[in-house]
Structure formats: C-alpha cells, structure tokens
Amino acid sequence: MSLLETHALKAFYGDFQALFDVDFHVEAGETVAIIGANGAGKSTFLRAVAGVLKSAPDMVLYDGRPIGGLPAHDIVRAGIAMVPEGRMLFPSLTVEENLRMGGYGGRSGRWNLNAIYELFPVLGERRHVAAPDLSGGQQQMAAIGRALMSNPRLLLCDELSLGLAPIVIRDIYARLSDIANDGTTLIIVEQDINQALAAADRFYCLQEGRVSLTGPAAGYDRDAVTAAYFGV
Amino acid sequence: MTGPSPTAAPEASFRVERGTRASRIFMASGAVAIVVLATLPYWSDSGTTRLVAEMAYYLALAQFWNLLAGYAGLVSVGQQAFVGLGGYALFVLCSAYGFHPYLGILAAGVFAALMSLPIAFFVFRLRGAHFAVGTWVVAEACQLTVAQFSALGAGSGYSLTPAIVRTIAPDRAGRDMIFYWASLGIAVAALALVYLLLRSRVGLALTAIRDSEPASRSIGVDAFRAKLMTFVIVAFCTGLTGGLIFLQKLRVSPQAGFSLQDWTVVVIFMVVIGGIGTIEGPIIGMIIYFVLRELLADYGTWYLIVMGLVAVVFMLYAREGIWGWVAGRFHLYLFPVGRRFVRLDGAPASQRDSGPNRA
Amino acid sequence: MDWYSIIAQGCLIGGLYALFAVGLSLIFGIMRLVNIAHGDLITLSAFLALIAAEVLGLYPLATLIIVVPVMFALGYGLQRGVLNRTLGESILPPLLVTFGMSIVIQNVLLELFGADTHRLVVGTLETASLTLPGGVAIGVFPLIIFLVAVAVIGGLQLMFYRTDIGRAFRATSDDSVTVELMGADNRHLYGLAMAIALAVTGCAGVFLAVRTNFDPSIGPSRLIYAFEAIIIGGLGNLWGTLAGAVILGIAQSIGAAIKPDFQILAGHIAFLLVLAVRPNGLFPRMRD
Numbered sequence: 001m002s003l004l005e006t007h008a009l010k011a012f013y014g015d016f017q018a019l020f021d022v023d024f025h026v027e028a029g030e031t032v033a034i035i036g037a038n039g040a041g042k043s044t045f046l047r048a049v050a051g052v053l054k055s056a057p058d059m060v061l062y063d064g065r066p067i068g069g070l071p072a073h074d075i076v077r078a079g080i081a082m083v084p085e086g087r088m089l090f091p092s093l094t095v096e097e098n099l100r101m102g103g104y105g106g107r108s109g110r111w112n113l114n115a116i117y118e119l120f121p122v123l124g125e126r127r128h129v130a131a132p133d134l135s136g137g138q139q140q141m142a143a144i145g146r147a148l149m150s151n152p153r154l155l156l157c158d159e160l161s162l163g164l165a166p167i168v169i170r171d172i173y174a175r176l177s178d179i180a181n182d183g184t185t186l187i188i189v190e191q192d193i194n195q196a197l198a199a200a201d202r203f204y205c206l207q208e209g210r211v212s213l214t215g216p217a218a219g220y221d222r223d224a225v226t227a228a229y230f231g232v
Numbered sequence: 233m234t235g236p237s238p239t240a241a242p243e244a245s246f247r248v249e250r251g252t253r254a255s256r257i258f259m260a261s262g263a264v265a266i267v268v269l270a271t272l273p274y275w276s277d278s279g280t281t282r283l284v285a286e287m288a289y290y291l292a293l294a295q296f297w298n299l300l301a302g303y304a305g306l307v308s309v310g311q312q313a314f315v316g317l318g319g320y321a322l323f324v325l326c327s328a329y330g331f332h333p334y335l336g337i338l339a340a341g342v343f344a345a346l347m348s349l350p351i352a353f354f355v356f357r358l359r360g361a362h363f364a365v366g367t368w369v370v371a372e373a374c375q376l377t378v379a380q381f382s383a384l385g386a387g388s389g390y391s392l393t394p395a396i397v398r399t400i401a402p403d404r405a406g407r408d409m410i411f412y413w414a415s416l417g418i419a420v421a422a423l424a425l426v427y428l429l430l431r432s433r434v435g436l437a438l439t440a441i442r443d444s445e446p447a448s449r450s451i452g453v454d455a456f457r458a459k460l461m462t463f464v465i466v467a468f469c470t471g472l473t474g475g476l477i478f479l480q481k482l483r484v485s486p487q488a489g490f491s492l493q494d495w496t497v498v499v500i501f502m503v504v505i506g507g508i509g510t511i512e513g514p515i516i517g518m519i520i521y522f523v524l525r526e527l528l529a530d531y532g533t534w535y536l537i538v539m540g541l542v543a544v545v546f547m548l549y550a551r552e553g554i555w556g557w558v559a560g561r562f563h564l565y566l567f568p569v570g571r572r573f574v575r576l577d578g579a580p581a582s583q584r585d586s587g588p589n590r591a
Numbered sequence: 592m593d594w595y596s597i598i599a600q601g602c603l604i605g606g607l608y609a610l611f612a613v614g615l616s617l618i619f620g621i622m623r624l625v626n627i628a629h630g631d632l633i634t635l636s637a638f639l640a641l642i643a644a645e646v647l648g649l650y651p652l653a654t655l656i657i658v659v660p661v662m663f664a665l666g667y668g669l670q671r672g673v674l675n676r677t678l679g680e681s682i683l684p685p686l687l688v689t690f691g692m693s694i695v696i697q698n699v700l701l702e703l704f705g706a707d708t709h710r711l712v713v714g715t716l717e718t719a720s721l722t723l724p725g726g727v728a729i730g731v732f733p734l735i736i737f738l739v740a741v742a743v744i745g746g747l748q749l750m751f752y753r754t755d756i757g758r759a760f761r762a763t764s765d766d767s768v769t770v771e772l773m774g775a776d777n778r779h780l781y782g783l784a785m786a787i788a789l790a791v792t793g794c795a796g797v798f799l800a801v802r803t804n805f806d807p808s809i810g811p812s813r814l815i816y817a818f819e820a821i822i823i824g825g826l827g828n829l830w831g832t833l834a835g836a837v838i839l840g841i842a843q844s845i846g847a848a849i850k851p852d853f854q855i856l857a858g859h860i861a862f863l864l865v866l867a868v869r870p871n872g873l874f875p876r877m878r879d
Binding site: 073082 | 759
Binding site for chain 2: 624625627673676677682683684685686687688690691692693694695698699701702811812814815818819822852853855856859860862863866867870
C-alpha cells in the first residue's frame with residue numbers, strides 16, 4: 001500500500017478546474033518530484049493533498065485511508081506537512097516562534113527545536129530575529145524547519161528554489177537529502193527540472209492540470225520531458 | 233468558450249443589448265403604477281396618504297444607502313448625519329433667511345453635500361468596518377454640535393412658524409397632498425437617479441471597483457474619485473430628503489434629526505432583506521419592513537427584535553437578499569443596468585450572466 | 592481650571608474606557624472583525640451582574656465570578672455558532688450581523704428590564720477617595736478600575752508572547768490559512784479569541800454597573816468610546832489602546848470642565864483630530 005495515492009483527483013478554484021483526473025502514488029521513504037510549467041497545477045496538487053483545497057474523500061488516500069475533504073489541520077496532525085510556496089512565515093513572529101508554531105499539532109518524533117537548529121545552524125544563531133528580517137535562503141530553511149517540527153511522515157515542498165541564488169538552492173537540497181535519508185517521504189514541486197530530478201527517485205510531469213509523463217528520475221529522456229513539460 | 237474556427241469567414245455575430253423582455257414590461261407597468269399612485273390623495277384617506285408618503289421617502293433613502301454601500305462599497309452607518317443636517321438647514325434657511333420651503337429643500341441638499349466634503353476628509357481615512365463606525369461617530373458629533381446652539385433650540389429642537397408652514401399650502405389637507413407628491417417625486421427621482429447613474433460611466437467604474445479595486449485601478453479607474461463623487465451625491469440626496477421629511481414633521485430636534493434608529497437601522501434592514509447591490513431589492517425590503525411594522529404594531533419593540541433577527545438570518549444564509557435570490561434563480565432583471573451579448577443567430581452567448589445586475 | 596484634577600480624572604475614566612476597548616481591539620486584531628454589538632454586550636454584562644447581585648445576593652464585585660465565565664461561554668458559542676460563518680472576503684456580513692445583534696440585544700434588554708436606569712451599589716468603596724501628592728483627590732474605585740485595566744492588558748500581553756495559544760493567536764492574525772497548516776483549527780481559535788474578548792467585556796460590564804447608571808440604550812455610546820480609544824491609540828497594540836483610552840478620557844474631562852454637556856463632543860473632537868493628523872493612530876503596530 002502506498003503512503004499516499006490519488007485517484008482521478010480533481011480540483012477547482014471556484015468555477016475554474018485546475019486538476020483533471022490526476023493519478024499519483026508515492027511509497028514510504030521515496031522522494032517524488034512534480035515538475036511542470038507555471039500554472040500547470042503543481043502547487044494546486046500539493047494544496048489538495050494538504051487539505052487547503054477541497055476534494056472528494058476517495059480522491060486522496062493516505063495509508064489507505066480517504067483524506068480528501070478533511071480540513072488541513074487534521075491532515076497535519078495525521079502526519080502530512082507542507083512547506084508552502086513563498087515560505088509563508090508568520091511575519092509578527094520570530095524564527096523560534098515560527099518553529100514552535102510548527103509544533104502546535106503536537107506530534108512526537110525526532111524533530112524538535114534543537115534538532116532543527118542542528119540541521120540549520122544559522123537558524124539557531126538567528127532564533128530571536130523577526131522572520132521578515134531573514135534572507136531568502138534563511139527563510140526557506142525556517143519554513144522547512146517549521147514543517148519538520150510537526151514530525152511528518154510525508155513532507156510536501158512547494159517551489160523551494162523560488163527566488164533563491166543557485167548556491168543557496170544547492171545547500172537547501174543537500175539538507176533535503178539528509179531529511180530524505182532519515183526516512184521521511186518527500187514530494188517536491190519545482191520549476192527547476194535539474195535540481196528536482198537530481199533529488200528524486202521518480203517524477204511526474206504536469207501540464208495544464210493533467211499528468212503528461214511519469215517515470216524514474218535516473219536516466220530520464222530529455223526530449224520526452226521537454227515535450228511533456230510544454231505540451232508540444 | 234473558443235471563438236469561431238479560424239477557417240470560417242469572420243461575421244459580425246453579436247449585438248449588445250441592455251433591456252430584457254421582463255424589464256420592458258416592468259417599466260411600462262411601473263409608469264402606470266406611478267400615475268395611479270399620483271392620484272392616491274383623491275381617493276384615499278389622509279392616514280393612507282401619509283403612510284404611502286412615508287414609504288416613498290424611505291424607498292428613496294434606501295436607494296441612496298444602497299448606492300453608497302452596495303455599489304460604491306462604502307458601508308456607512310452614519311447617513312443620519314445628512315438627514316439631520318438637511319433638516320436643520322431647511323429650518324434655519326426658512327426661519328432665519330426667509331427661504332421659500334421648496335427652495336429650502338434644495339438648499340438643504342446642497343448644504344449636506346458641502347458638509348460631506350469635510351466629513352469625507354475624516355472618514356475616508358478609515359477602511360472597511362472602521363469606516364462604518366467612523367461615519368457613526370461623525371453623525372454623533374454632528375448631533376452633539378447642533379445641540380450646543382440655543383439658536384437652534386439646543387437639546388429640544390424647534391418648530392417651523394405657522395407663517396412658513398402656510399406658504400406651502402393654506403390648509404392641512406393641501407399640505408398633506410403636496411408632501412405626498414413631493415415624497416412620491418423623490419422616490420421616483422431616486423430610482424431614476426440610481427438607474428441612470430449605474431448605466432453611465434460612473435456606474436461602470438463603481439461596478440468595476442466593487443468587483444476588484446486593484447484590477448479596476450490597473451485599467452485606469454480612479455477609485456477614490458468615483459467613491460468620493462458617490463459619497464457627495466448621496467449626501468446631497470439624503471440631505472434633500474431630510475429637508476423634506478422634517479418639513480413634513482414641522483419640527484426638528486437633535487434626537488429626531490440624527491436618529492440612528494429611524495434613518496439608518498430601518499434603511500439598512502430594508503436594503504439587506506430586499507437585496508443589497510440591486511435596485512429592485514430596496515423596493516421589496518421597504519414593503520416588507522412596513523408590513524412587519526404594521527403586523528407587530530401592538531407589540532412594542534418586538535418588531536425591532538424581529539427585524540434584527542431577520543437581518544442576521546439573511547446575512548448568514550441569504551446574503552443576496554430576496555431579490556438577489558429571485559434574480560439569480562430566474563435571471564430576472566427589471567432595471568437593466570448591465571449589458572448582454574445577443575448572438576444574431578439566436579444561440580445563447582454564454583452560460584452565465586455578468587455585469588452590474590449581479591449582486 | 593484645576594489641570595491636575597482634570598487630567599487625573601481623565602486618566603481614571605480612561606481606565607474604564609480601556610476595559611471597554613480591549614475586547615474590541617482583541618477581536619479586530621485576531622480576526623479583523625469589528626463587533627458592532629460590542630457596546631451592547633457590555634450592557635448585557637452589566638445586566639447579568641444586576642441579576643447576579645439581586646437574585647443571588649452577591650456583593651457587586653463578586654458578580655464577576657458569574658458574569659465573566661458566562662460571557663466567556665457566550666463568546667465561544669457566538670463565534671462558533673454565528674460569527675465564524677460571516678468571516679471572509681466581504682466586510683458586509685460581519686458588520687450587518689453584528690449590527691443586527693446590537694438591535695436585538697438592546698431591544699430584548701428593553702423588553703426584559705424596561706427603560707429605567709440601574710446601578711450596583713458598593714457602599715463606601717464608591718465614595719472613598721485618596722489624595723495624591725500635589726493635593727489632587729481621586730476616587731479609590733476609579734483607581735481600582737484603572738489598575739484592573741492595566742492588569743488585564745498585562746495578562747493578555749503575557750498570554751500573547753509567552754504561551755502557545757497566544758502565539759497561535761498572533762500567527763492567525765498574520766495568516767489564517769497557513770495557521771491551519773500548523774495543525775491549528777481556525778474555528779476553535781476564533782472561538783477562544785471571542786471567548787476571551789467577551790470575558791474581558793464581562794469584567795468591563797460589571798465595573799460599568801457600579802461606576803455609572805446604566806440602561807439598555809447605553810450600548811452604542813460605549814462602542815463609540817471603545818472605538819475611539821482604539822483608533823487614537825493605534826491598531827494592533829493593547830498598550831496603545833490603553834493610551835488611546837486615557838487620551839480620550841482626558842479630552843472628555845477637559846470638555847466637561849468647560850461645560851458639562853460638552854464632555855462627549857470633546858472626545859469626538861479629539862478623535863477626529865487624531866484621525867486627521869495620524870490616521871493610523873499614535874502607536875500603531877498593524878496596518879489595517
């Protein structure tokens with residue numbers, strides 16, 4: 001049984017349909033990348049899984065249980081955490097307060113404040129700094145740390161590389177592989193194909209709300225991916 | 233919806249229409265109804281005449297509040313300021329400056345419009361619900377200020393002298409008829425004003441702002457100017473109506489002139505129940521209010537309690553109001569302020585309606 | 592004009608106004624809701640205190656034991672049952688629902704208690720006074736109210752900055768969607784916030800009942816004082832609200848010294864002046 005599966009997942013923003021019959025699965029311990037152009041539906045997919053967007057109960061199965069339509073706070077407490085697009089740190093809170101908020105759901109596990117500070121030492125140094133005063137890369141680390149504080153089994157990462165310098169991106173992905181090696185299952189959404197496919201075991205490509213290609217990340221066919229990405 | 237296929241020859245395939253069959257029927261029967269109503273004083277008793285006059289000026293006030301809140305997005309809980317200022321202006325101009333009452337009513341509107349400018353200076357610094365309470369504070373301040381002046385009768389107000397009253401008409405019956413026609417006239421004028429305003433450029437701007445202020449700004453709509461203009465126009469109309477109302481009552485006081493209950497609570501109820509952001513809504517809301525008031529007349533303040541509960545329930549479960557629901561369900565627009573595409577080949581142009589008629 | 596006395600009296604009135612305003616400020620800060628019925632809920636609390644005092648024979652200040660928990664429960668129920676449904680993009684639903692509630696509360700109280708004024712009597716505490724250095728005499732009871740206001744605000748600040756729930760409130764105020772991703776149930780948080788706000792409001796109502804004559808119709812003016820205090824003080828800052836309340840109190844005190852029925856108008860003028868010159872208030876911590 002897969003850790004997470006979706007069956008014919010549909011998602012809407014009001015009247016606008018953003019996802020059409022998406023079938024997806026990820027096994028425990030895997031890292032799966034979702035790539036696609038802007039507006040392809042990648043973030044929408046993550047939001048549907050995280051419960052921010054409503055879907056029908058049977059469309060999303062977690063450990064075999066239908067979770068579609070559950071409110072986001074219940075899904076977090078079940079062990080699925082999201083690092084949202086744009087970081088979305090709480091601006092009135094310090095780094096440490098943001099991290100503590102991540103732990104609000106009360107799940108136990110190996111992640112606590114000290115563990116996060118070990119993973120991201122710079123956060124420990126700047127723990128009492130207000131979130132907006134961090135650099136882009138530090139904010140991304142704080143956002144990841146905040147998600148980890150809920151001790152998730154499945155971590156959803158939405159466009160981690162957005163707005164960051166290449167050297168920072170490499171650094172973050174290095175930590176991400178530490179997190180993956182720990183046993184955490186990851187779904188990574190990225191526009192940057194190279195980084196995503198280097199980190200992943202398998203990938204899905206979305207195009208205009210549909211899965212256009214899927215397969216193992218190692219040795220992927222460049223031309224096939226380009227075609228699937230752009231829909232030509 | 234995709235366009236005609238690239239290989240077909242382009243046709244002039246659309247026509248833009250404003251009216252609907254229902255609206256044309258309504259307009260025609262409305263005109264008849266107004267004519268019939270105009271003759272009311274001749275065939276009904278004075279109590280009914282006064283009641284219909286009250287219904288008429290409340291309809292006017294409701295249309296003005298709806299224009300401000302439902303279309304311009306300025307939810308004011310302080311319009312009673314302009315009713316009171318209009319009333320006092322009329323009394324002062326007639327008593328102290330010898331204005332003829334009819335001119336006085338017009339001047340009352342002008343005075344209210346002038347006062348709306350400094351008032352806007354203050355309240356436009358607030359947003360959303362704070363704007364609402366801010367307008368209320370300003371109304372309270374106006375009431376208290378007026379009550380300071382003994383020349384204006386201080387806390388107990390003052391009455392029009394019999395001499396002035398007689399310039400309207402020599403006897404009570406004549407005055408009642410004149411007030412009735414004036415009230416009816418204001419109601420019709422209010423409907424016409426709102427209808428024409430919404431069909432104009434300003435109306436289009438307001439609807440755009442209501443739908444999305446940032447988007448409308450990006451296409452060059454000056455949101456601030458449109459809102460300010462609406463605020464001033466509504467102040468003029470409300471002040472003018474206030475002048476008429478108090479001319480009818482022959483006496484003005486701070487309590488009565490600036491009463492939140494009489495000029496705002498009731499008006500808001502009418503618009504909310506009837507359907508905010510529609511022209512037809514306040515008509516229905518006004519009728520329902522008066523029915524409710526008559527039905528519960530013997531139960532003291534119970535009609536207010538019922539009114540409040542009904543308003544709460546509507547806002548929770550039927551935000552679009554009665555008319556909003558009817559219009560949505562039956563696609564019925566009696567005051568067509570939107571535009572529709574009509575395909576010349578008769579096929580339906582789109583699944584959904586759009587435009588200002590949508591609340 | 593005895594300036595020391597005027598300012599001292601004004602400060603102390605500000606204490607009561609601060610108690611009025613804290614609940615309103617809290618609700619706006621956490622969920623951007625302006626509760627038009629706020630003043631009427633203060634009045635309701637005063638009447639609850641009246642019932643508790645007359646039916647249970649409680650000493651007036653002891654009615655806090657009944658009123659505060661009742662208002663806490665009422666706040667939670669009101670928020671989860673009614674007000675949560677109104678939160679969203681448009682400002683109309685919360686405004687009009689709370690407006691409707693205001694009308695209902697006022698008139699139900701009117702039906703139940705009539706239009707007469709009431710007051711809770713505390714005996715000697717009411718008239719006791721002490722003399723400050725400088726020769727100004729101030730009432731002990733108003734001073735107690737002021738100190739209670741300071742204590743309440745201090746307690747709330749502690750909650751906001753030292754507890755998990757307080758942190759959750761601040762986070763919800765920043766971003767209510769992302770807070771759900773932390774495992775926090777918005778609806779419950781809003782319910783708690785309203786419960787706390789009404790508990791403070793209940794406290795304010797009890798002190799109001801002792802301090803002044805009250806009747807069902809005084810709600811709207813209490814709302815206005817609370818509102819003015821918040822706008823003068825600046826949004827998103829409880830200590831700012833206290834400052835705003837004190838400034839309002841002093842303005843009213845000066846007005847009253849000039850002419851008794853100028854008191855309230857002087858407060859409005861001070862409010863409008865601050866609004867004209869500093870639209871975000873004197874100590875804002877939040878943009879509207």
